[in-house]
Each structure stands twice: as C-alpha cells, then as structure tokens.
Amino acid sequence: MQPLTKIKGFADLFEPESLVFRHLEETARAVFGRHGYQELRTPILERTELFQRSIGEETDVVQKEMYTFADRKDRSLTLRPEATAGVMRAFIESGLHTREPVSRLFTIGPMFRYERPQKGRMRQFHQINVECLGLDAPWVDAEIIAMLWSFLQALQLPGLALEINSLGCPQCRPAYMEALQAFLAGTNDADLCEDCARRRHKNPLRLLDCKAAGCRAIMQEAPRIADCGCPACQEHFAQVLALLRGVGIEPVVNHRLVRGLDYYTRTTFEVVSGDIGAQSAVAGGGRYDGLIKQLGGPDLPGIGFACGMERLALLAQAPVKARPAFCMVLPDAGLLPQAFPLVCHLRDLGLPGDMGEPGKSFKSQMRAANRIQARFALILGPDEWATRVVQCKNLDDGTQTPLSLDDIPALARYLTA
RNA sequence: GCGGGAGUAGCUCAGUAGGUAGAGCACACGGUUGUGGCCCGUGUGGCCGUGGGUUCAAGUCCCAUCUCUCGCCCCA
Numbered sequence: 001m002q003p004l005t006k007i008k009g010f011a012d013l014f015e016p017e018s019l020v021f022r023h024l025e026e027t028a029r030a031v032f033g034r035h036g037y038q039e040l041r042t043p044i045l046e047r048t049e050l051f052q053r054s055i056g057e058e059t060d061v062v063q064k065e066m067y068t069f070a071d072r073k074d075r076s077l078t079l080r081p082e083a084t085a086g087v088m089r090a091f092i093e094s095g096l097h098t099r100e101p102v103s104r105l106f107t108i109g110p111m112f113r114y115e116r117p118q119k120g121r122m123r124q125f126h127q128i129n130v131e132c133l134g135l136d137a138p139w140v141d142a143e144i145i146a147m148l149w150s151f152l153q154a155l156q157l158p159g160l161a162l163e164i165n166s167l168g169c170p171q172c173r174p175a176y177m178e179a180l181q182a183f184l185a186g187t188n189d190a191d192l193c194e195d196c197a198r199r200r201h202k203n204p205l206r207l208l209d210c211k212a213a214g215c216r217a218i219m220q221e222a223p224r225i226a227d228c229g230c231p232a233c234q235e236h237f238a239q240v241l242a243l244l245r246g247v248g249i250e251p252v253v254n255h256r257l258v259r260g261l262d263y264y265t266r267t268t269f270e271v272v273s274g275d276i277g278a279q280s281a282v283a284g285g286g287r288y289d290g291l292i293k294q295l296g297g298p299d300l301p302g303i304g305f306a307c308g309m310e311r312l313a314l315l316a317q318a319p320v321k322a323r324p325a326f327c328m329v330l331p332d333a334g335l336l337p338q339a340f341p342l343v344c345h346l347r348d349l350g351l352p353g354d355m356g357e358p359g360k361s362f363k364s365q366m367r368a369a370n371r372i373q374a375r376f377a378l379i380l381g382p383d384e385w386a387t388r389v390v391q392c393k394n395l396d397d398g399t400q401t402p403l404s405l406d407d408i409p410a411l412a413r414y415l416t417a
Numbered sequence: 418g419c420g421g422g423a424g425u426a427g428c429u430c431a432g433u434a435g436g437u438a439g440a441g442c443a444c445a446c447g448g449u450u451g452u453g454g455c456c457c458g459u460g461u462g463g464c465c466g467u468g469g470g471u472u473c474a475a476g477u478c479c480c481a482u483c484u485c486u487c488g489c490c491c492c493a
Contacts, residue, residue: 005484060491064418082493111493116418118487127493195490211489259492270493281493308493331451362451370453381451395453 009115009123016318021126023319024155024309025108028128031151035143037104037130042086044110048076054085054295056262058203065113079112082261083129084288084304085295091133092297102134108309119314120279126309136289136301138236141267142243144303148283149249151307152271157315160282162249164269165226165257166237167205170290172230173265179223180204187218208256224255233266240267263288267303276314283307325415326392327369328356331381339380342390342405349412370395376415 006012013021029039048068055062067079080086087107096103107129114123132144145162152160168176184204189197193212200207208219226237244251251269259268268286276282285305293299326346328339336358343355354372356365369377379391379400389402392414403411 008484065491113492115491116489117485118489121492125493129493261492278488279492284493306493311493329452361446363453364446366451366453368453374453377453379452383451391452393452398453400452 007123009117011122011124015321017313019318019321020313020316021309024128024312024316027154028106028108028151028307031147031154032106032130035104035147037106040087040090040105040107041109042080042083042090042107044080044112045077046080046086046089048078050085050089050295051078051081054088054263054291055082059261061113061261065115067112067114081113082111083107083109083127083306084131084261084263084291087129087131087304088292088295088297088302091131092292092295097134097298097300100134102132104130104132106130118279119277120308120311122310128307128309129304130285130306131302131304133292133302134300136287138239139243141236141240141287141303142247144285144305145240145244145251145269146247146249148271148285148305148307152283155312155316157273157282157312159275159315160271160273162251162269162271163254163257164241164244164251164267165254166229166233166266167258167264167268167286168225168229168233169265172228172233175230176223176225176228177204179228183222191218205258208258219256225258226253226255236266259284259286263291263294265289269305271307273311273315276311279308279311281308282311282315322352324353324372324374325351326353326376326378327365327372327374328354328358329362329365329369329377329379330356330358331362331379333359335380335382335385338385339378342378342380342408345408346412346415349409351412351415 032039048066051066052062057063061081066081068076069078071077087105091097091103091105108126110124110126112124115121117123130144130148132140145164149162167173181204184200184207189200191214192200192207193210193215196207196210196212196215207215208222210216210219226234229237241251241253254270257268257270259270264286266287266289269284270281271283272280273282274280283305285303287301287303289301292302328343330336330339339358340355343353346353354369354374357368358365360368366377374395377391377393377395379393381391384390384402384405387402388405390405390411391400391402392411393400401414403414405411
C-alpha cells in the first residue's frame with residue numbers, strides 16, 4: 001500500500017514554520033488594525049468570470065495559471081489566484097459603500113496558481129491583501145505604502161527595497177502607449193528576445209521589465225510613463241513621493257516597474273529582496289481607479305497591495321515559543337489518578353505543561369522532562385503523596401523544593417515565578 | 418510549457434574499481450534502590466524513489482518513469 005502524498009506545489013507547514021506564518025498574520029492584524037483596517041474573509045472559490053473580468057483576459061494568470069473546473073451543475077468555478085477580485089466582489093455585493101464613504105479592508109488566506117513551483121513560489125500560496133476603497137488623493141497612496149513599510153519594519157526583515165512608479169491614468173495612458181509604440185517602431189524584432197518580439201504589439205508595457213540584457217539596453221532609451229503622464233498624474237506622483245520622504249521612506253523610482261495585472265492605474269509599487277531567490281517580489285500593489293466600476297459597482301477609486309507570505313517567511317525569524325512550565329514525573333504509575341487532576345488544574349490556571357510519560361522508568365521520565373525544556377519537573381511519588389507535597393525540581397539550576405498539594409494557586413505562582 | 422540538479426535510516430549525508438549497506442545526529446533502554454542536561458555502553462530503524470535491462474553478481478552501469486529542488490516564463 002503506497003502512502004498518499006501531498007500534491008505538487010502544496011505544502012504542509014509544521015512548527016516552526018507554522019509559527020512563522022502565525023507571527024506574520026498576527027503582526028499584520030496588529031499593524032493594519034491600528035490603521036483603521038478591518039479584516040474581511042472571502043471565499044476561496046469564485047465564479048471564473050470574476051477573475052477574467054478583473055485581472056484581464058490577456059494576462060498569464062487568466063490564460064494559463066488558474067485552477068478552473070466545472071462544479072456538479074456545470075458552472076465554471078476557479079480557485080482564487082489573487083485576492084483583490086474577490087474583495088471587490090464582496091464589497092460591491094454587500095453595498096458596503098452605501099454605509100461607509102471609505103472602506104479599508106484586509107484579508108489573509110491561500111491563493112492558487114498552476115505554475116511550476118520553485119523557491120518562493122507554490123501552487124497554493126498565501127497572501128496578506130490590503131485594499132483602501134473610496135479615496136483617490138495622493139496621501140492615501142502614501143498612507144498605504146507607509147503602512148506596508150511599517151508592517152515589514154515590525155517584522156524586522158532585512159534587506160528590503162521599495163520601488164515605485166506611476167502608470168498614468170486612462171486619460172494619459174493612450175498617449176504614452178503611442179509614444180512607446182513609436183519608439184518600438186524604430187527597433188527590429190531581431191534585436192529583441194523571442195518573448196518581446198511577440199508581445200511588442202499586444203502588450204508593449206511588458207517589454208519594459210524584460211530581464212534579457214538586449215531588451216534592457218534597448219528599453220533604456222524608451223520614453224518613461226511617469227514623464228509622459230498628464231499634469232494631474234505627474235502631480236499625484238510627485239505628492240506621493242514627497243509624503244513618503246516626509247516620513248523617512250525613500251522609494252526607488254523604477255521606470256520599468258509595470259505590473260502584471262491589467263487593472264492598475266497611476267501609482268504602482270513593489271517591495272523586493274535580494275536574498276530569497278529569483279522570486280524576489282515580497283509585496284506588490286498599486287492603484288486601480290476603474291476596477292470597481294468595471295465589475296459593476298459604484299465608480300469609486302481604490303488602491304491596494306498583496307504580500308506573499310511564503311516569501312516573507314523566507315526572511316522572517318520564528319518567534320520563540322513559550323516553554324512548558326512543568327512536566328509531571330511519576331516514580332510510581334499507580335499515582336496517576338492523583339497526578340492527573342493536578343496537571344489539569346495547573347493547565348486551567350494558565351500554565352503550559354506536560355503529563356509526562358507515566359509508566360516509564362524514572363530516568364526516562366526525567367529525560368523527557370528535560371527534552372521538552374520544561375522549567376520544572378514535578379515529582380509525585382508515594383512519599384510525597386503521603387505528606388501532601390510535590391517535589392518541584394528546577395531543571396535550569398537543579399534546585400528542588402517540596403510544595404504543598406493543598407494550595408494549587410501557590411504552586412502555580414511558584415512554577416511561573 | 419522549457420531547461421539544470423538531486424533521490425541511500427526519522428534528519429544531514431558517506432558508500433571506494435559492480436560483490437546482497439555505513440557514520441553523525443535523533444530515538445529507545447541501560448550505566449544498582451526515586452533525579453534530567455555532559456559522558457559511556459547497547460539497541461531499534463533501510464522494497465538504496467519505482468519499473469525494466471546488462472551481469473554469475475547492481476546502491477553502484479544503461480533505459481524508462483515518478484517525486485523533490487533550482488532556474489526560465491510569470492508573479493506575491
């Protein structure tokens with residue numbers, strides 16, 4: 001009988017990894033909470049059409065990376081490949097905007113993309129996702145980026161860089177695209193890599209972030225979006241930068257930073273690390289002012305970002321776990337009925353502790369107490385029971401004290417002192 | 418979808434020129450009556466990823482296959 005195994009690109013997380021993930025989540029809740037964000041949990045499964053309409057039919061995500069299948073009534077469903085679409089759907093469906101002019105939401109959970117796994121990239125991966133809906137002022141962009149930065153600072157992650165760019169708005173983007181096309185018209189397919197030669201007409205923005213050396217050299221001279229934007233976009237971008245600098249955040253303006261999803265407008269940003277392999281983007285996001293309306297909702301602006309938890313986990317330290325306060329040691333297993341209530345009582349008073357391994361040799365039990373790093377071994381034998389005490393051996397310094405079994409609160413205080 | 422690397426004990430890995438497997442760590446039990454950590458001793462534990470092939474003989478050579486991993490692509 002072959003044991004069953006997990007499927008490719010999916011992971012089981014035991015401690016200490018699960019502790020790291022919990023730490024990421026708890027830090028996010030604390031930081032976002034004090035910025036006025038509320039947690040939203042949306043389903044993992046949505047109608048396929050939602051993602052097609054929000055992410056963009058032409059994107060790689062939609063074209064080849066989604067876990068899509070028919071349910072029992074032949075409806076096409078998709079495991080969410082990203083969070084924003086579902087959050088937008090929930091936002092619109094609930095009519096949240098009719099009760100609150102501004103909605104600040106975050107969500108944490110698994111996403112699914114059918115890709116080849118590698119370092120920092122799983123088929124089931126986890127994101128912390130943040131959206132601010134209903135405001136389009138530059139300070140909102142600065143605020144959400146500053147919040148992301150605070151979150152990363154709180155985690156004490158080393159070696160991160162913040163990159164930022166502006167992609168313009170529906171008013172000025174066409175003019176930029178024309179300028180870009182005009183520039184590309186002066187180049188030959190032969191000078192570009194295979195991918196770029198193919199997508200230069202379909203999705204010319206993507207040529208900007210091509211990693212091929214040849215393409216990079218050519219695109220060095222390409223017109224820059226941030227420069228070609230309309231005055232409003234340029235002013236917006238300048239204010240975002242100024243506000244960030246005002247709080248000591250120095251983003252690197254990266255003119256090649258374009259994002260993979262179609263809905264982004266104006267400000268886009270990314271946090272990258274040089275220490276986690278090829279998948280270096282730890283977080284990414286941007287403004288998406290037309291998306292809500294495009295999905296059938298009110299015409300409200302929005303901005304948001306996503307953090308990849310697996311990638312954060314590559315940089316984060318596991319928090320130290322509280323060690324057990326005690327471990328029961330019974331020289332005579334016959335006293336189990338007397339020891340059991342003691343252990344339960346201490347736990348109910350809030351002490352983490354272990355029952356030990358009654359029935360094993362004394363030596364084994366002491367070894368077990370030491371192995372689990374218990375602070376005290378509680379030794380309860382016939383002699384102790386006869387005199388209504390329990391021996392409390394401090395496993396750090398080796399000292400031992402008998403304490404009364406008739407005052408459990410006092411015992412608990414001693415074990416936690 | 419396309420490349421590179423790797424699969425031997427729970428973990429990290431050795432394995433010599435083909436001769437039916439080893440170490441360290443971990444685990445278990447001991448080292449005299451009820452005292453852990455260090456040390457010492459003993460022990461458990463291996464379809465050598467899987468299936469074929471060559472050979473008297475394969476962990477070792479050949480083919481296939483699966484899995485993991487890193488990179489391309491893409492993205493968080």
